[in-house]
Amino acid sequence: MLLATLTLAVSACAAAEADLSGVLETVRAKHGLPALGAAVLKGGKVVAIGAVGKRRLGDSEAVTVDDRWHLGSLTKAMTATLVARLVERGRLRWDMTLGEAFPAFAPKMHAGYRAVTLERLLTHFGGVPADVPPELWSELWRMQGTPTEQRLTLVRGLAVEKPGPDAFLYSNAGYALAGAMAEAREEKPWETLLKIHVLAPLGMTSTGFRAPEGHHPWGHAWRDGKAVPVPPGPQADNPPGIAPAGAVHATLRDWAKFALLHLEGAQGKARLLRPQTFSKLHMAPLGQVHGMGWIIVNRPWAGGRALTHAGSNTMWYAVVWLAPEKDFGVLVATNLGGGPAEKAADEAAAALIEKWCPR
Known part of the structure; x- marks a missing residue:
């Protein structure tokens, strides 16, 4: 009797999620994407979900809603959330400087980098270059040592130079710093810290790092006007040295758990973090639109403020839109980077907003 009840409950839950395959297939076919997945969030849950296309071009395996998608720079909001958890616990401070975090190396740092704070790194005001210098980037690609050691290589390579001007400059390396x-303070790898403080509390059990392996989609690079599948492995993602800026992959439902956390947080609800901490994460410096891992804009369909961000490691593309006033969100991902990926994902998001967002 209990088993039957549980089975009925699971079936009812699954039935409550509408299938987005129709609208997604229209967009996927129009733009020639390998695959496209999406989810719609309302009322604190996933109300519609779908995935269409192939795990890789040239293969017959179809994607499923349980497949994992690389989220690229959407990782930044997770890193910011991790830092916020550690700040609330007194382990980090928003005004902690790079010099404080690495006291043994601080004397060798340029004074500008020595004084840069955690908050300024997370709002892209740390003077960190948009692109890692070529020699240092090549060194990171050699992937010598553990991921933590590779990030230390980045710290040592950047911090001895003069930082850029005190102005906004979007920087993956800034998030890696x-x-x-966080690693230096807690003496644990960023990957472990993210699992402990963000992924595990949210029940994100199908989330991992770098390009997904096994029976999941492959990323596709856009080369000479066509999508080329890239097998999982070292070349399927950026080096671990900048992982805190963009290395997470997740299923649509796992990604939705994180998105719902921030949707609720933007509504003033406390879960994992205090309301005032969410406000800090979701607030852009004066004259800017970038908060900590989020872009904050106003959209009529959202009833005012909307939170968004996109991510790509050049082989995948993902975008999220959250509308706190409407208690609504949309997630879209494709296993193609470049070419038509961004336009297609935006088109899919727009179609889902048009159909599902409350008026």
């Missing part, structure tokens, strides 16, 4: 500061 923030992740390295």
Whole structure:
């Protein structure tokens, strides 16, 4: 009797999620994507979900809603959430400097980097370059040592130079430095810290790092006007040295758990973090739109403020839109980076917003 009840409960839950395959297939076919997945969030849960296309071009395996998608720079919001958890626990401070985090190396740092704070790194005001210098980037690609050691290589390679001007400059390396500061304070890898403080509390059990392996989609690079599948392995993602900026992969439902956390947080609800901490994460410096891992804009369909961000490691593309006033969100991902990926994902998001967002 109990088993029957549980089975009925699971079936009812599954039935409550509408299938997005129709609208997604229209977009996927129009733009020639290998695959496309999406989820719609309302009322604190996934209300619609779908995945269409192939795990890789040239293969017959179809994607499923349980497949994992690389989220690229959407990882930044997770790193910022991790830092916020550690700040609330008194383990880090928003005004902690790079010099404080690495006291043994601080004397060798340029004074500008020595004084840069965790908060300024997370809002892209740390003076960290948009692109890692070529020689240092090549060194990171050699992937020598553990991921933590590779991030230390980045710290040592950047911090001896003069930082850029005190102005906004979007920087993956800046988030890697923030992740390295958390590692130094907690003496644990960023990957482990993210699992402990963000993924596990949210029940994100199908989330991992770098390109997904096994029976999951492959990423596809856009080369000479066509999508080329890239097998899982070292070349399927950026080096671990900048992982805190963009290395997470997740299923749509796992990704939705994180998105719902921030949707609720933007509504003033306390879960994992205090309301005032969410407000800090979701607030952009004066004159800017970037908060900590989120872009904050106003959209009529959202009833005002919307939180968004996109991510790509050049072989995948993902985008999220959250509308706190409407208690609504949309997630879209494709296993193609470049070419038509961004336009297609935006088109899919727009179609889902048009159909599902409350008026």
